[in-house]
Amino acid sequence: MRVALPTILAGLFFGITPQGSYAQTTSTLPKSWNDAAAKLVDEVSAAMSPTSVTLDVENISSLDVSSAGSIAASVRAQLQRHSFSLAPENSAAAQTAVRLQLSLSESAADYVWVMQILNDQRDGTAVPVMIVAAPKGNFADLGADVQSLSLEKRFVWKQAERFLDFALWKEETSTEFTLLVLGTNRLTTYKPGGSLWQLARTSPLPQATPPSRDPQGTINLKEGKISLQGFECVGDPDLAGVLQCKASTAARNLRGPLVDSPGYPISLGAIVSEKCRGELISLYTAESDWTESDSIRGYLTKGIALPRVASGNPIEFDGPVTSLKAEPGTSAARAVVHNLKTGEYEAYIVTATCGN
């Protein structure tokens, strides 16, 4: 699975998510949705001559009110483009207008938009039905964060195979990023190539025998090493080069000893390097399990052992966050998510920003 590289890099530098064009707060729909709306109205136009119509919209999908409104607006615009006149509700013209019923539904795979041309007989079998599919997407979250801490997720990578950690790395002398993806038994290096990441190197990694059902691993760019279930690997000359691994008892328990910190969620967490109003920023996942959707929320605390306060809104994911690790020297963390809708594993950079 590959993701358009310029989009990711643009997102990393300018804070634009790859899904930014799908933002629900704007009146502009994603192109695929606009295309679906246009196709639907094309079919209406093929089924009946331009006339006065009313459009009733019913949302029986998981689309939010704002998205449904944007889709309805797009369909109305398309109808007018096809020379249909929209009769105002409760007007005299509406009494004689043809009734169009737009149902925003969804299947397991797609959004399904259905247009029915209702006639006077109200005979269900006689109603012409037009159906189009519109792709589901992972769209930007709505709403501005009025709290002091706001979180932003930037999609970096996805693949069908499970991976444990990832890192975006740029040599000081280079302008190019390198993407490292730590799988359960190999480290894969990707380099920029055209608009996509190109596979540059695959380095096998030793595996514990038998393998763990709950494997863990970390890429530590600062120390130039990889820790993976009882092994520690260093690169020559760096992690993108040849790896040399040795058994490491210290690295067996990557979770480390359990620290009881009252008030914190009992879940994955990471303390990032930067502060907000002089307070420590920590990010925590929700207290669900691996069969459910998940979220990451920011917390502020004046000290490790002091009470923490949730700050800002959580950001949602379509599956459990299986790994959350602080990015050294930044206010960001690396998150690996198992998307339950697609079955794929996804990499995100989650950045905490201290707001007004």
Add this chain to the structure above:
Amino acid sequence: MLRRLAVISALLLVAFAALPARSARRPRYGGTLRVEMGASVATIDPDATAATPEEAAAKMQIDALIFDHRDADGAFAGTVGSGPFQVTSWEAGKRAVLAANEEFREGRPFVDGIEIVMGRGAPERLVDLELSKTDLAEIPPQDARRAAEQGVRVSVSPPDELLALVFVGHNPLRTPEGTRSGNAAGAAGGRASGRPIARATEEVMGQTLSLAIDRVAIVNFILQKTGEPAGGLLPQWLSGTAFLFPAGAPTAAELERAKELSKEIAAAGPLVLGYDSADPLEQSVAERIVVNAKEAGMAVRAQALPDAGNSRSTALQTAHVDARLVRWRMTSPLPREAFKSIPLGDDTNTPARLDAVPFPDPATPEDIYKQQRAVLSRFNVVPLVWLPQVYGLSARVRDWKAPGPGENWPLADVWLDAETPTGVQ
């Protein structure tokens, strides 16, 4: 003092930041998972054929635990014990004990073992769940609400099992080996009156019942709101178009239309509706249909089919039914594949009829809608309700996810916690 505090604070910060933090969500290894099944599995020989659909379904769950892979035809194969678990004790039809396979290629399961008790009836399973004598057991959908009220932790899948009324005269379920037959009712013994229903009459009967049956009441009262009224052949969550097939309570106009239609078929005599005598849900629904049909002026007689699960074809041949209730569980999460696997019979899905409506691959939601519309327009299949799969769980079961169509119980991923709160999952 301040310097010391600063140093301690910095050390704590470094230590804490280096940890991904403690996590109750991280799975724990160990423990024995106790499972109860309704069916009794006679053998785990992959080549052996199960005597009943229930045994076949239970056998598939056990096979999925002890075999590593499936053949091209979907059957489990390979060496027993190559899967996530190995059989350490087997009492045919009664009890099985499985141990975690330490060398399983996908990693050792979290639990040390599984103890499966077979042949436990639904009431016994429910009591054992209430008393925490078992960790996992299937619950009939009509009992889900009561189980939750009794404090049982309940896991409900998306609805994936269709309960439908099917006219057997045009269905291979009526005849052995699915023999294609112009009117199998005649060949199989015919109606109570000795005469098979004419195709046209059957269509009117189906339309009458489709209009008259109160699916909402079936869901609300018989199923205690565990399920969905069904108008189409695929559930709404899968197709996105099920709402286009009416499944609400009959309106006055629909009931009036049903009465008009029933007059047209009055001379055909009562319709005999068969149901599995071992299935309390089918019995309740059949009795409800009799009442609904009577309200529309149509005579329907419900008839229990003894041992229908063991020898369905034989039972149907001797039972002289015109239609029967059929439960069909989806085998694929893909709409096109799921639709194609519906055992509606050759006559319903005649090649000519299907050819009349193109069914491309991949199929769009519109293609699948048109296919359903084509089949349902003949009224020899009347969808009634969509049922979910319901499971009762003990409080300590974690990472359980109700399997979807075509999936097996994810017992290799399940782990056992010390204590967790109860509630509906």
